[in-house]
Amino acid sequence: MLPTLQIRRVSANDASSLPSFSKEGAGCSSPIIHLTHLTRGLALSCSLLVLSFAALAAGGCGVDVPSSNSATPAEAKPAAPAIPDEIQKAADTLLGSETQVLAFGDLAKNGGEQLLAANVLPKTPTMSIPGTVISRATVAEKNSVGQWIELLHCDEHLKNSKGYLALTPLDSVSSWRLQFEQDAQKGLQLYVTPVKSGAVAHVLPIGIRWNPATKRYQSLDQKYEHFLLEAPSLEDPRSVLR
Numbered sequence: 477m478l479p480t481l482q483i484r485r486v487s488a489n490d491a492s493s494l495p496s497f498s499k500e501g502a503g504c505s506s507p508i509i510h511l512t513h514l515t516r517g518l519a520l521s522c523s524l525l526v527l528s529f530a531a532l533a534a535g536g537c538g539v540d541v542p543s544s545n546s547a548t549p550a551e552a553k554p555a556a557p558a559i560p561d562e563i564q565k566a567a568d569t570l571l572g573s574e575t576q577v578l579a580f581g582d583l584a585k586n587g588g589e590q591l592l593a594a595n596v597l598p599k600t601p602t603m604s605i606p607g608t609v610i611s612r613a614t615v616a617e618k619n620s621v622g623q624w625i626e627l628l629h630c631d632e633h634l635k636n637s638k639g640y641l642a643l644t645p646l647d648s649v650s651s652w653r654l655q656f657e658q659d660a661q662k663g664l665q666l667y668v669t670p671v672k673s674g675a676v677a678h679v680l681p682i683g684i685r686w687n688p689a690t691k692r693y694q695s696l697d698q699k700y701e702h703f704l705l706e707a708p709s710l711e712d713p714r715s716v717l718r
Contacts, residue, residue: 566624567593570614578608579656584686584693585663589618590627592664597651607655609671615664615693628693630654630668633710634682641695642704643682645670655681662686666693 559577567575576596583590594613615628627636632648634641655667667681683696687703694703 563591566616566618567591567614570616570624570626571595571612579658579664583615583658583664584617585661586686586688586691590664591616591624592656592666594630594654607653607667607669609651610654611651613652613654613668615666628666628684634668634684634695636692636694636706638692639706639708640710641682641684641693641706643695643698644710646710653681 559580563577563580564575567577571593572595574595575593578592578594580589580591582588583592592613592615594608594610597609597611611631613628613630614626616624616626618624629635630652632650634644649670651671653669653671657665659665663686666684668684669679669681680698683700684693685696685703686692687694690703694706696702697704
């Protein structure tokens with residue numbers, strides 16, 4: 477059965493409320509309204525098409541889009557301070573051309589300018605004690621007339637201007653393991669341990685520090701608390717507390 481068509485008669489009064497059409501557009505929608513919708517549709521389609529081509533071009537050319545989760549580069553470590561030429565020349569004069577300056581400045585906290593230098597061995601023997609293996613080391617100070625005076629010398633033995641430091645081994649030492657640190661009040665503190673081949677009993681490091689009372693570097697007792705006096709010769713191994 478076909479649906480019943482409902483026909484509504486339009487009176488003259490109702491006809492005035494209906495939209496008027498030109499003769500050319502009778503029976504169809506307004507050409508102005510239709511054109512507006514068409515323009516908007518074309519503009520939207522063009523915009524989407526341009527965006528699609530842009531995305532394809534970016535992917536095809538290998539353009540990397542930065543990720544928000546990308547890791548930031550690690551901060552560069554500050555470079556070690558350069559050794560002044562005067563300091564290096566003084567160290568080379570004392571120990572030879574193959575000398576490495578380990579520290580310089582007011583090392584003793586006495587207001588003077590000092591340096592710590594050593595002949596570092598290229599191959600480090602295996603030991604459980606940390607530190608740098610050296611054959612020789614020196615601590616020198618610049619005097620009032622600009623000359624560098626050696627205050628501590630470490631080669632086969634440990635010596636200062638007064639003699640052999642207490643606790644230095646009687647046998648010659650070919651290499652030492654050196655550790656050092658800078659204390660804000662006490663200044664440079666050295667710890668040297670003889671390096672011996674083969675299995676040997678554990679040897680405590682010999683502590684050395686500037687003694688403001690005697691104005692020289694001296695060794696410390698095994699508790700690193702009291703200074704020990706030097707020995708004038710190696711035949712007298714006794715050490716006296718100071």
